[in-house]
Amino acid sequence: MEDIRSLLRGDAAHDRIVPPTGYTVRLTLFSAAAMAFLAVFALALSLAADRLADRWSDALAKGATLRISAAPEELDAQVAAAMAVLDTTPGVASARVLSDDEQRALLEPWFGPDLPIETLRVPQLIAVSETDEGFDAGGLRLRLSAEVPGAVLDDHARWRKPLLAAAGGLRWLGWIALVLIMGATAAMVTLAANAALAANAQIIAVLRLVGATDAYIAAAFVRRFTLRALGGAAAGTLVGMIAVTLMPDTGDTGGVLTGLGFRGFDWIWPLVVPVLAAAVAFFATKSAAKRVLEDLA
Numbered sequence: 001m002e003d004i005r006s007l008l009r010g011d012a013a014h015d016r017i018v019p020p021t022g023y024t025v026r027l028t029l030f031s032a033a034a035m036a037f038l039a040v041f042a043l044a045l046s047l048a049a050d051r052l053a054d055r056w057s058d059a060l061a062k063g064a065t066l067r068i069s070a071a072p073e074e075l076d077a078q079v080a081a082a083m084a085v086l087d088t089t090p091g092v093a094s095a096r097v098l099s100d101d102e103q104r105a106l107l108e109p110w111f112g113p114d115l116p117i118e119t120l121r122v123p124q125l126i127a128v129s130e131t132d133e134g135f136d137a138g139g140l141r142l143r144l145s146a147e148v149p150g151a152v153l154d155d156h157a158r159w160r161k162p163l164l165a166a167a168g169g170l171r172w173l174g175w176i177a178l179v180l181i182m183g184a185t186a187a188m189v190t191l192a193a194n195a196a197l198a199a200n201a202q203i204i205a206v207l208r209l210v211g212a213t214d215a216y217i218a219a220a221f222v223r224r225f226t227l228r229a230l231g232g233a234a235a236g237t238l239v240g241m242i243a244v245t246l247m248p249d250t251g252d253t254g255g256v257l258t259g260l261g262f263r264g265f266d267w268i269w270p271l272v273v274p275v276l277a278a279a280v281a282f283f284a285t286k287s288a289a290k291r292v293l294e295d296l297a
Contacts, residue, residue, distance in 0.1 A: 027195075029231065037239055043270060044244050046178070047174075049168070064155040065153075067154065093129040094129045106125075141153050190284045204217055205296070233278065237271070
């Protein structure tokens with residue numbers, strides 16, 4: 001607590017102990033800024049994966065597709081029978097037969113816009129919406145197999161699980177990347193602090209001769225490097241937030257990159273990055289100073 005109070009209060013004598021310029025200053029500022037910049041993108045990726053998982057879950061969880069394959073002369077009768085089954089199935093909110101234009105739009109990514117769907121034996125699709133309670137997929141399949149032999153029900157379960165697993169993996173990847181970034185920040189600050197302490201060994205010896213304690217000397221380095229990391233991380237975070245804001249909107253064609261960025265209260269998360277970087281620098285410098293001062297004793 002004393003170190004934190006000294007950090008917040010400031011001390012002109014402390015500031016004179018640690019040289020204000022040098023390669024360790026540039027190393028600390030640059031590494032903190034670069035790592036904060038990367039941390040912002042790691043956060044953006046993780047939060048975008050959360051939104052992606054929610055969107056996929058909402059889109060697939062309460063919908064199903066009924067595919068009917070039959071001879072042209074039997075297709076209308078089977079579609080009517082399937083609609084009758086769906087209308088009397090508990091948990092089915094609505095069912096709608098897709099038009100030729102809608103089915104053509106579904107096939108367009110694979111076959112192009114000029115597919116003559118009217119002349120092809122393409123299965124008829126029926127979009128099914130569930131209520132909040134949902135329907136019994138197994139029971140519905142049994143009824144359809146008895147009354148509509150050409151019907152195949154797809155409740156999207158086999159699509160939903162791997163997609164949600166993929167989104168969850170991306171979310172964890174973002175958080176793991178953030179942890180690794182903070183670890184790299186700690187390593188760089190430790191190297192810079194070690195170099196600064198070793199370069200000022202003679203000054204440290206003189207300070208000890210005049211009665212300065214190791215705790216006092218260490219606090220001077222901790223304050224300097226913590227503030228440098230805070231300043232560098234703040235600059236990197238600002239640049240990262242601007243870069244995320246300026247990323248082009250990929251629309252619905254961007255896949256996993258759709259919505260990469262911050263929305264609403266998500267903008268609070270990047271503001272934590274400089275504070276986190278300062279905390280990492282605080283403990284890394286304190287540990288390095290304690291170890292080096294013991295070696296110089």
